[in-house]
Amino acid sequence: MDSRKLKILQAVVDEYIVSGEPVGSKAIMKHVKASSATIRNEMAELEKQGYLEQPHTSAGRVPTYTGFRLYVDTLMERSSLSDDEKRMLDGMLDRNASTEEELVSSASLALSQLTKCASVVASSAPKFSLISKVEVIPTGKRMYVILMITSGGTIKNKVCRLEFDLTNDQLEFLDSYLSEHLEGVPVDEISDETFENLKTAMGAYMMSLTPLLAELFTLAKEMTAQDIKLSGAKNLLTCKDFDQAEIINFLDSDNRREIMKFVDDSFSGLQVTFSPEHDGFVIHNSSVITAPFKKGGRTAGALGLIGPMRIDYAKFIPYLEYFSQRITDLLDERGGAEDEEDKR
Amino acid sequence: MDSRKLKILQAVVDEYIVSGEPVGSKAIMKHVKASSATIRNEMAELEKQGYLEQPHTSAGRVPTYTGFRLYVDTLMERSSLSDDEKRMLDGMLDRNASTEEELVSSASLALSQLTKCASVVASSAPKFSLISKVEVIPTGKRMYVILMITSGGTIKNKVCRLEFDLTNDQLEFLDSYLSEHLEGVPVDEISDETFENLKTAMGAYMMSLTPLLAELFTLAKEMTAQDIKLSGAKNLLTCKDFDQAEIINFLDSDNRREIMKFVDDSFSGLQVTFSPEHDGFVIHNSSVITAPFKKGGRTAGALGLIGPMRIDYAKFIPYLEYFSQRITDLLDERGGAEDEEDKR
DNA sequence: TGTTAGCACTCATACTTCCTGAGTGCTAAT
DNA sequence: ATTAGCACTCAGGAAGTATGAGTGCTAACA
Numbered sequence: 001m002d003s004r005k006l007k008i009l010q011a012v013v014d015e016y017i018v019s020g021e022p023v024g025s026k027a028i029m030k031h032v033k034a035s036s037a038t039i040r041n042e043m044a045e046l047e048k049q050g051y052l053e054q055p056h057t058s059a060g061r062v063p064t065y066t067g068f069r070l071y072v073d074t075l076m077e078r079s080s081l082s083d084d085e086k087r088m089l090d091g092m093l094d095r096n097a098s099t100e101e102e103l104v105s106s107a108s109l110a111l112s113q114l115t116k117c118a119s120v121v122a123s124s125a126p127k128f129s130l131i132s133k134v135e136v137i138p139t140g141k142r143m144y145v146i147l148m149i150t151s152g153g154t155i156k157n158k159v160c161r162l163e164f165d166l167t168n169d170q171l172e173f174l175d176s177y178l179s180e181h182l183e184g185v186p187v188d189e190i191s192d193e194t195f196e197n198l199k200t201a202m203g204a205y206m207m208s209l210t211p212l213l214a215e216l217f218t219l220a221k222e223m224t225a226q227d228i229k230l231s232g233a234k235n236l237l238t239c240k241d242f243d244q245a246e247i248i249n250f251l252d253s254d255n256r257r258e259i260m261k262f263v264d265d266s267f268s269g270l271q272v273t274f275s276p277e278h279d280g281f282v283i284h285n286s287s288v289i290t291a292p293f294k295k296g297g298r299t300a301g302a303l304g305l306i307g308p309m310r311i312d313y314a315k316f317i318p319y320l321e322y323f324s325q326r327i328t329d330l331l332d333e334r335g336g337a338e339d340e341e342d343k344r
Numbered sequence: 345m346d347s348r349k350l351k352i353l354q355a356v357v358d359e360y361i362v363s364g365e366p367v368g369s370k371a372i373m374k375h376v377k378a379s380s381a382t383i384r385n386e387m388a389e390l391e392k393q394g395y396l397e398q399p400h401t402s403a404g405r406v407p408t409y410t411g412f413r414l415y416v417d418t419l420m421e422r423s424s425l426s427d428d429e430k431r432m433l434d435g436m437l438d439r440n441a442s443t444e445e446e447l448v449s450s451a452s453l454a455l456s457q458l459t460k461c462a463s464v465v466a467s468s469a470p471k472f473s474l475i476s477k478v479e480v481i482p483t484g485k486r487m488y489v490i491l492m493i494t495s496g497g498t499i500k501n502k503v504c505r506l507e508f509d510l511t512n513d514q515l516e517f518l519d520s521y522l523s524e525h526l527e528g529v530p531v532d533e534i535s536d537e538t539f540e541n542l543k544t545a546m547g548a549y550m551m552s553l554t555p556l557l558a559e560l561f562t563l564a565k566e567m568t569a570q571d572i573k574l575s576g577a578k579n580l581l582t583c584k585d586f587d588q589a590e591i592i593n594f595l596d597s598d599n600r601r602e603i604m605k606f607v608d609d610s611f612s613g614l615q616v617t618f619s620p621e622h623d624g625f626v627i628h629n630s631s632v633i634t635a636p637f638k639k640g641g642r643t644a645g646a647l648g649l650i651g652p653m654r655i656d657y658a659k660f661i662p663y664l665e666y667f668s669q670r671i672t673d674l675l676d677e678r679g680g681a682e683d684e685e686d687k688r
Numbered sequence: 689t690g691t692t693a694g695c696a697c698t699c700a701t702a703c704t705t706c707c708t709g710a711g712t713g714c715t716a717a718t
Numbered sequence: 719a720t721t722a723g724c725a726c727t728c729a730g731g732a733a734g735t736a737t738g739a740g741t742g743c744t745a746a747c748a
Contacts, residue, residue, distance in 0.1 A: 378692090379691065379693080380693095381694090382690085382691055382692070385690095385691090400698085400699060400700065401697090402697085402698045402699045403699085403700075
């Protein structure tokens with residue numbers, strides 16, 4: 001492909017990103033040394049090739065997603081972060097966060113504020129962490145709380161109501177059995193089988209304990225469930241590139257499902273995806289940028305940005321990369337010791 | 345006030361609630377035996393008295409909030425629930441909910457779906473409950489989880505990172521001290537003073553434990569914090585009676601603060617409030633209906649509905665009342681035993 | 689004296705019509 | 719291959735024109 005044509009495409013995208021309006025041949029003259037007529041000819045060809053399109057005959061051109069693809073993959077000139085910017089981004093991270101979740105959330109919040117887009121955090125973290133504590137705590141007549149903590153610092157609990165009160169014997173037995181057989185086990189290795197073993201091991205106590213064990217089991221499942229959190233969703237509502245009804249629909253729907261669609265691919269590295277590339281992503285005209293972050297050398301989750309296709313990639317991609325890098329650093333810094341312990 | 349005039353006002357409100365358009369004199373003729381001219385005269389007077397207003401000269405009348413007030417307080421004919429309706433509402437309650445929160449949430453969700461309004465749950469429950477368990481659990485190098493459970497079944501935890509690892513001695517001492525001195529104490533009696541006492545009691549351990557105690561203290565505070573949960577907020581977005589920008593603003597803002605404004609008054613009994621009556625409630629043209637529910641004879645929270653002023657009060661108020669009654673029943677049914685225990 | 693029929697008047701809303709200008713494609717000259 | 723020039727297109731705004739629902743007022747009526 002002609003180098004001038006590429007330059008023109010780049011110019012169209014650049015202009016479109018800032019203006020949001022179809023770009024005409026005259027506007028391109030600022031970027032490319034050629035007359036408007038020449039540019040028009042080239043643009044007509046770019047349109048034939050599928051990189052541009054015209055909303056209507058007498059309007060300028062708008063990039064198609066294929067055009068954006070080419071732009072993001074090869075044309076775009078990424079701006080690198082100044083020290084000031086880095087400081088600013090650092091300042092928005094909650095370095096005092098005591099949990100991974102809080103740290104990543106603060107990045108997500110910052111991103112959504114900086115970009116006026118929605119931001120998402122997808123964690124796959126629990127998969128690699130071990131159960132470090134299971135406890136059953138009585139909290140009232142026939143009420144029990146099951147508490148589970150992983151080495152990664154995730155804590156969840158479930159309340160369980162039984163038909164009968166447990167005797168001290170039962171509780172003691174249960175407690176010691178659980179700590180003996182579950183602590184140190186990777187969360188994602190808890191399976192139906194584990195559950196069955198557990199039930200039979202309970203022997204005579206089985207009948208009364210089954211509902212409790214069932215809860216325990218679903219709790220373990222919930223711990224491994226991929227957690228997805230959206231922040232700044234309202235930014236999408238006020239974004240004029242989107243159809244409001246569509247956004248409302250999205251916010252209403254179980255959007256985690258939707259978001260999953262692209263999260264799975266995101267763990268391998270920075271990725272930009274456009275809605276038409278993801279069959280059936282509900283928000284038309286949107287793009288999603290994701291960057292994974294690591295913990296102890298392993299991918300622990302991803303940070304993402306959902307916005308219109310017309311987004312300042314050159315600026316926001318570095319933001320995203322910087323955040324994911326910082327998160328990785330911070331998690332390693334503080335997490336190193338813990339991980340060692342886990343492996344013991 | 346003339347009985348015919350009241351009838352006319354009632355008719356205007358009734359019509360307006362279903363149509364959402366200004367109501368003209370002809371439309372009223374269906375409800376009141378009088379010519380349109382007479383009705384017009386009466387309406388002119390109702391306007392002078394502040395119950396109605398005209399968007400513009402050649403339009404019908406719209407009730408003012410004073411008009412709505414009169415309607416809700418004295419004019420409206422509440423529909424009583426049929427057995428079928430009751431069954432339907434019952435079916436939407438999650439009777440298997442193991443916590444109060446889940447139960448009330450299910451009612452809130454149901455309400456928002458039935459009414460196409462936003463629904464809110466305000467719980468003041470923790471105020472009356474006792475701490476039934478405090479535990480500090482080590483979960484990794486220098487990482488500790490503080491767990492707190494109340495008799496009401498609320499469970500919260502906080503992660504805390506210390507500068508140094510605690511010795512077994514310290515942990516043991518802490519644990520026994522906490523269970524001895526905090527368990528059984530009403531959550532809302534935890535004060536700065538308690539905190540200070542705690543610190544001095546720690547004696548030699550104080551230095552290392554202070555950050556942990558601080559977290560413990562804020563955790564206790566969080567337990568008493570009034571919890572407010574909004575569901576079905578997107579219904580407000582699609583409601584044409586509202587200004588979308590205003591709603592987005594509301595959703596964006598810390599709306600709990602806003603909602604607090606009327607929640608406080610709501611615990612005494614069913615209440616309908618209109619936005620102009622609440623100085624500065626962000627959503628113009630809205631009304632809020634709240635109904636308290638009880639637990640063990642004491643108000644434990646309130647269920648609320650936020651919608652446009654033009655809302656089917658006759659139908660929705662009974663819904664709300666029914667739900668809050670059912671919740672009260674269910675909580676007493678199952679909670680009775682627990683409460684006894686609490687008082688012990 | 690209260691009620692009603694009739695009529696002139698108002699005004700938001702919707703529909704048309706017209707205009708403007710940004711932008712195009714094509715042709716002919718360079 | 720590039721460019722100047724020109725005729726053409728068409729979205730979007732401005733201005734004008736119905737339409738009709740609804741009003742207030744007046745005068746007649748029971």
